[in-house]
Every structure is written in C-alpha cells, then in structure tokens.
Amino acid sequence: MNKIGFCLALLSASLAPLCAQVSVEIVLDQDQFLYGESVPAAVRITNRSGQTLHLGAEANWLSFSMETGQQPLIAKNGDVPVVGAFDLESSKVAIKRVNLEPYFSLDQPGHYTVTATVRIRGWDRELLSPPKGFDVIEGSKLWERDFGVPPASGASSTEPEARKYVLQQANYIKGQIALYVRVTDPGGRSLRVVSLGRMISFSRPEAQVDRFSNLHILFQNGPRSFSYTVINPDGAVVVRQTHDYANSRPRLKPDPDGSINVQGGVRRMTANDVPKPLAPPEDTPAPPPNEVTPPKH
Structure with a gap:
C-alpha cells in the first residue's frame, strides 16, 4: 500500500465511528427536474452520539457541493442559506429543508449529484452525506x-x-x-x-x-x-x-x-386548493411531523 492509500485508510478508519454516531442524508421528493424548476431538498441529521449537538450557530454549519460527469464541481451562485441555531438531542433527528436551484448553475441537461457537509462545533469534524443524484431534463x-x-396600481402609464x-x-x-x-x-x-x-x-x-x-x-x-x-x-x-x-x-x-x-x-374542493377552502375537506392529510423527531431504528 502506498503512502496516499495508507493515509486514506487511516482517515476512513478514524471517521467510521463518528459516522455511525451522527449520520447525514439528503432526501429529494423526485429524481428529475425541469431546467429552472425548484429543487427542494431535505437534509436529515440523525444523532446517536449520546450527547446533545449544538448546530446552526455558524453560517457555514451546513453547506452543499454539486458535480456532474462533465464538471467535477458546479459553479455556485451563492451559499445556500440555512440559518437558526438549535440543539439536537441524542436519539433525535433534525430535518432542514432548502431549495438548491437558485444557488447552483443548473443550466445544462444532465445527471447531477449533490453532497451535504455538516460541521459540528467543538468536534473539529466535517460529516459528509452520501452523494444524492438527480437529473435536469428539457x-x-x-x-x-x-x-x-x-402596471402597478397608481403607476403612470408607460410601455409595458x-x-x-x-x-x-x-x-x-x-x-x-x-x-x-x-x-x-x-x-x-x-x-x-x-x-x-x-x-x-x-x-x-x-x-x-x-x-x-x-x-x-x-x-x-x-x-x-x-x-x-x-x-x-x-x-x-x-x-x-x-x-x-x-x-x-x-x-x-x-x-x-x-x-x-x-x-x-x-x-x-380539495386540500390543495388555492386559495385554501374555508373548511378543509375531511380527507385532508395530517400535517408533517415536527422538524425534530425520534429516528427509526
């Protein structure tokens, strides 16, 4: 084994216990998106470390990177804003929802993969999610x-x-x-x-x-x-x-x-009506669970 391979093996061995304690996963509602369509993503952070994690205080506590087969890294239009500090107790799951589309140059059809990175204050560690793939189509x-x-109400008449x-x-x-x-x-x-x-x-x-x-x-x-x-x-x-x-x-x-x-x-009448009906239909689905929930074992 050469020196680089040996170092990577040591790094993987040192991170394995940490990944088992705290896991990060990206969930997409669909795996194909039209060019220009919103790309909503949910980041699930599961804490099994036995201690409370203090997350969200730093601006870069959660970041994203994206790549394709043609480009190792997709250009960013800006950092995805995920603000608000919170505590994640052990045996709980936190879910953060973002729209990735405005912050990456997804202007070409093809297959993309996105990875989330979570930085835990006081641990001096970065946790990476498995890459999540999706397609941008025409x-x-x-x-x-x-x-x-x-024109807006009260505005003077000009060329529209x-x-x-x-x-x-x-x-x-x-x-x-x-x-x-x-x-x-x-x-x-x-x-x-x-x-x-x-x-x-x-x-x-x-x-x-x-x-x-x-x-x-x-x-x-x-x-x-x-x-x-x-x-x-x-x-x-x-x-x-x-x-x-x-x-x-x-x-x-x-x-x-x-x-x-x-x-x-x-x-x-349905629950998806806009504007919402005054009296929700009887078959209205239950509201989504709280942002912090017990993980599945």
Missing part, C-alpha cells in the same frame, strides 16, 4: 404566448414590460407526464418555472390569457378529473382547483369583459 414546448405586464408564458411537458419514468409553466423575459431567460402536476397521456391542455395578463390552464389529470390553475405575470399560483367531469366536460370560457372561467363539469 421539456417539450406545447404552447407559448407573449404578454405585457400590467414584455414577458412570455411557455407551456411545457416533461416525460418521466414509467410513462408519467408532468406539465409546467415557464415565465421568461424577451431574451428567453427563465424568471419562474411552475409545476402544474401530472397529466394523463391523452390530455390536451387548454391555455388562455385574460385581460390582466394572467394565464389560465385546464388539463385532465385523472379519468374524470381536471386541474385548473391560474398563474400571474410573476409566475405565482393565484388559483388552483379541481373540476370533475359530470354531465359535461370542463372547459375554459372567455367572457366579453376579458375574464376567463371554467364552464361545465362540477368543482370538487
């Missing part, structure tokens, strides 16, 4: 429309800012199709990417822009169910509803005043 364009951004709505679909593993809205500037730079959810393969999405430059999308996401979403010029979801096929199929209907509504079918 979607196919279904529809696009240029529009002008309405030009933007574009782009409706895209992405084909995922096992034949699943997801629908997205991308808001871009005139040069094609993405300002926001919004996931609309899964769509059945034979659905033909309807898209229309109202007099306030809001985008209305209606598409079929189940055998008899349709998803209706309204996106404002900034890419924010202002309406999300579910409509079921009853005596007629739901469709978008423009009114003479420039507004757009859903005609036909019947609306079904």
Whole structure:
C-alpha cells in the first residue's frame, strides 16, 4: 500500500465511528427536474452520539457541493442559506429543508449529484452525506404566448414590460407526464418555472390569457378529473382547483369583459386548493411531523 492509500485508510478508519454516531442524508421528493424548476431538498441529521449537538450557530454549519460527469464541481451562485441555531438531542433527528436551484448553475441537461457537509462545533469534524443524484431534463414546448405586464396600481402609464408564458411537458419514468409553466423575459431567460402536476397521456391542455395578463390552464389529470390553475405575470399560483367531469366536460370560457372561467363539469374542493377552502375537506392529510423527531431504528 502506498503512502496516499495508507493515509486514506487511516482517515476512513478514524471517521467510521463518528459516522455511525451522527449520520447525514439528503432526501429529494423526485429524481428529475425541469431546467429552472425548484429543487427542494431535505437534509436529515440523525444523532446517536449520546450527547446533545449544538448546530446552526455558524453560517457555514451546513453547506452543499454539486458535480456532474462533465464538471467535477458546479459553479455556485451563492451559499445556500440555512440559518437558526438549535440543539439536537441524542436519539433525535433534525430535518432542514432548502431549495438548491437558485444557488447552483443548473443550466445544462444532465445527471447531477449533490453532497451535504455538516460541521459540528467543538468536534473539529466535517460529516459528509452520501452523494444524492438527480437529473435536469428539457421539456417539450406545447404552447407559448407573449404578454405585457400590467402596471402597478397608481403607476403612470408607460410601455409595458414584455414577458412570455411557455407551456411545457416533461416525460418521466414509467410513462408519467408532468406539465409546467415557464415565465421568461424577451431574451428567453427563465424568471419562474411552475409545476402544474401530472397529466394523463391523452390530455390536451387548454391555455388562455385574460385581460390582466394572467394565464389560465385546464388539463385532465385523472379519468374524470381536471386541474385548473391560474398563474400571474410573476409566475405565482393565484388559483388552483379541481373540476370533475359530470354531465359535461370542463372547459375554459372567455367572457366579453376579458375574464376567463371554467364552464361545465362540477368543482370538487380539495386540500390543495388555492386559495385554501374555508373548511378543509375531511380527507385532508395530517400535517408533517415536527422538524425534530425520534429516528427509526
């Protein structure tokens, strides 16, 4: 064994007991993302050290690195902010949730791997998570429309800012199709990417822009169910509803005043509605567990 190999073996042997006491894991809700889409990640820190860990006091206590097969390290746009000191007792798990997309240059389709590093104050150690892989993919364009951004209330009349709505679909593993809205500037730079959810393969999405430059999308996401979403010029979801096929199929209907509504079918209240329903449906799922929970053995 050469000198470098011997040193690495010693390092691995010295870190093995520590990794068994405190473990770090990255969890992703999905393993494929459209270019520009948010990449939400959860970092699970499990403490079995027999002592309370004091975490989060330093700005760099939790950091991330990313790489691809083409680039050993992906350029950063900034450090992922994870602020707030807390104590993690032994036999407990802490979960920190972040969005990685704004802080890394994920502008090329391909396979990426991300690693989290936790620094424990007083231990003089860095704990690395196993690399977690995901793919950035290109979607196919279904529809696009240029529009002008309405002026703010009370603002003087000037030439409107030009933007574009782009409706895209992405084909995922096992034949699943997801629908997205991308808001871009005139040069094609993405300002926001919004996931609309899964769509059945034979659905033909309807898209229309109202007099306030809001985008209305209606598409079929189940055998008899349709998803209706309204996106404002900034890419924010202002309406999300579910409509079921009853005596007629739901469709978008423009009114003479420039507004757009859903005609036909019947609306079904769900826990995912925007705005939230006044009385949550009976089948509303339970809220997520607290951020610090006992680990699974």
